[in-house]
Amino acid sequence: MRIAVIDLGTNTFHLLIAETAGNQPEVLYKTNVPVKLGEGRINDNIIIPAAFERGINCLETFSHTIAQYQVNEIRATATSAVRSAENGQDFVHAVKERAGINIETISGDEEAELIYQGVKLSGAITETSLIMDIGGGSVEFILCDPEKLIWKKSYNIGAARLMQQFFKSDPITDDEKNAILFHIQNQLADLFEICEKYHPEILIGSAGAFETFAELIIRKNNLKADINTAKTFAFNFDDYISTSIKLLNATHNERAEMPGMIPLRIDMIVIAVLLTNYVLGRCKINRLTLSTYDLKMGVLASMI
Structure with a gap:
């Protein structure tokens, strides 16, 4: 079929x-x-x-x-x-x-469930994990282990929403960063509460912005990985952090010229970095992996 x-x-x-x-x-x-x-x-x-x-x-x-x-x-x-x-x-x-x-x-709940099913299909969930899917309108978080989904929630703090509300300068200013972080800190209180209880050991980024992070690092280091065919990609954490800092400090034009950057993400990647780094810091996670399987593969799995 x-x-x-x-x-x-x-x-x-x-x-x-x-x-x-x-x-x-x-x-x-x-x-x-x-x-x-x-x-x-x-x-x-x-x-x-x-x-x-x-x-x-x-x-x-x-x-x-x-x-x-x-x-x-x-x-x-x-x-x-x-x-x-x-x-x-x-x-x-x-x-x-x-x-x-x-x-x-x-609904946001159904979206989170389908993202979980897609990521599960990639084989990325090997321990207690926090899945994060950064969309333009919403961000989904799923806490899970290899056996089950523990908790899930969708938040209206997507990259397009935050960009339109807060990101007006080039490069982004400290005041704008702080306004975004203050906003997401209030929104994500229950996420941090549940992570305190279950201590996820790794953040799994579901496709989207995380594919761009991976592409930037692959190009910078001339790695042999190909995220168009790979199901997962394990980040070197120090590499991710240095790339994220570079993205935050760069101008629009500097980001546009980075090998591996796609036009859609030139500005939204800044919001994705702020969200990802804040979650990593608050949840005390220092391991990051990409699942190229996301909602689409979850929908496919549900249809099969």
Whole structure:
């Protein structure tokens, strides 16, 4: 059977097409498009007209690709930008009408569950772990061990939200950093409470910004790793920290020129660094790994 999974993220729309004969799904096609659905007014809970149109155009293209691959079943999930937008359901209806795709708007809890299932499939969970998925609209945290999911929660502190609210200078100022950290400290109180109890030993970054961190380090050190084919990537912690400090101190143009940086993340990576470093520090974690399997693979697993 052929399955298509569409993940409508706040920044990026993803399409994954897989053949599910046998135990392991075989990925036939995957792509992502930086639609930036949350551009401009995500904190006002509005999808602006230009982003609305970009989203529909992208899904019309996805629809053609799905037809070419003669897919049997499609599951399209929308996350933070659509679920929080006042015109989110208008977008869902417009997509159905123009692209013929039924979108399911999932809750933050469902999103966290699917991320967990995807990361689990990568084999990254080998001890008590904290999974972190940094989206444009929300950030999901999942506390787990190799046997089970212990705790999960989605927070509306995604990179696009924080960037639009706080990040106005180039490079980011100390005042802006402090405002962001103060904001997330208040939001994440229950996360730190649960981590005090279970002491996760490693932070597993789910795709997205963590793939960019990995790509920057791979290029800088001429490593042989390829995150396009790898399921996981273990960071050298000192390497990660020095890269993160460089990103925080760099200007927009300096970040743009870093080998491995993609245009979508030039500015949002700064927010991702602040979030990641704060969580590592507060939870006393000094090990970091990437799972390239995320929500999409969790949706695929749930369909198989």
